[in-house]
Amino acid sequence: MGKLVIISGPSGSGKTTVCKLLTKDPHIKKSISVTTRLPRDSEKNGEAYYFVSKHEFEEMIQRGELAEHAEYCEHSYGTPMKALKEALVKEGFYLLEIEVQGALQIMEKLPETISIFLLPPDKKTLGQRLIQRNANREEDMENRLKIADKEMEYKDRYNYCVVNDDLAATVSTIRKILNLA
Ligand code: 5GP
Numbered sequence: 001m002g003k004l005v006i007i008s009g010p011s012g013s014g015k016t017t018v019c020k021l022l023t024k025d026p027h028i029k030k031s032i033s034v035t036t037r038l039p040r041d042s043e044k045n046g047e048a049y050y051f052v053s054k055h056e057f058e059e060m061i062q063r064g065e066l067a068e069h070a071e072y073c074e075h076s077y078g079t080p081m082k083a084l085k086e087a088l089v090k091e092g093f094y095l096l097e098i099e100v101q102g103a104l105q106i107m108e109k110l111p112e113t114i115s116i117f118l119l120p121p122d123k124k125t126l127g128q129r130l131i132q133r134n135a136n137r138e139e140d141m142e143n144r145l146k147i148a149d150k151e152m153e154y155k156d157r158y159n160y161c162v163v164n165d166d167l168a169a170t171v172s173t174i175r176k177i178l179n180l181a
Contacts, residue, residue: 010120016097028095032080033050033097079102103154116159
């Protein structure tokens with residue numbers, strides 16, 4: 001049986017980079033979410049996300065095709081059910097890099113899920129990382145920082161909290177949590 005692993009944390013905590021490094025291990029696969037937000041420059045459809053319209057997203061909800069879904073910064077995000085079910089009948093780990101509201105839905109439905117909350121070393125670093133990324137409009141960035149404060153309030157609902165100060169150390173800690181190190 002495959003094991004489900006949630007990685008949450010505020011925007012700028014380094015989730016995407018950590019997940020990219022984790023998936024270098026053939027035992028670890030990552031779910032590709034569906035979103036209504038526009039792709040950033042480097043993002044390709046079917047790789048970073050499946051980019052869909054609001055209407056398509058609503059239809060997916062109606063057809064029961066999403067295992068969880070949530071609103072974030074005025075856009076919708078969701079985890080495709082079919083790929084998740086397929087992953088769970090195979091060996092290995094299946095990563096869900098999702099925000100807090102979706103994470104809580106999955107924890108309730110599938111309590112055996114391993115949940116990890118990634119913390120930035122401090123708030124200043126979080127702001128700097130968001131500026132460096134430079135892909136979000138200023139207004140969006142402020143919104144993300146506000147959401148970050150709210151998301152932090154939920155960190156105790158997760159099985160593990162990992163401070164992402166040093167990337168290699170973070171990946172190694174998570175691999176230990178998964179008994180892969
Ligand atoms: P971003 O726009 O920066 O790619 O993602 C915004 C937030 O949505 C991040 O916290 C990211 O982890 C989260 N997210 C990405 N995919 C999903 C999903 O399928 N479901 C939920 N609930 N959140 C997601």
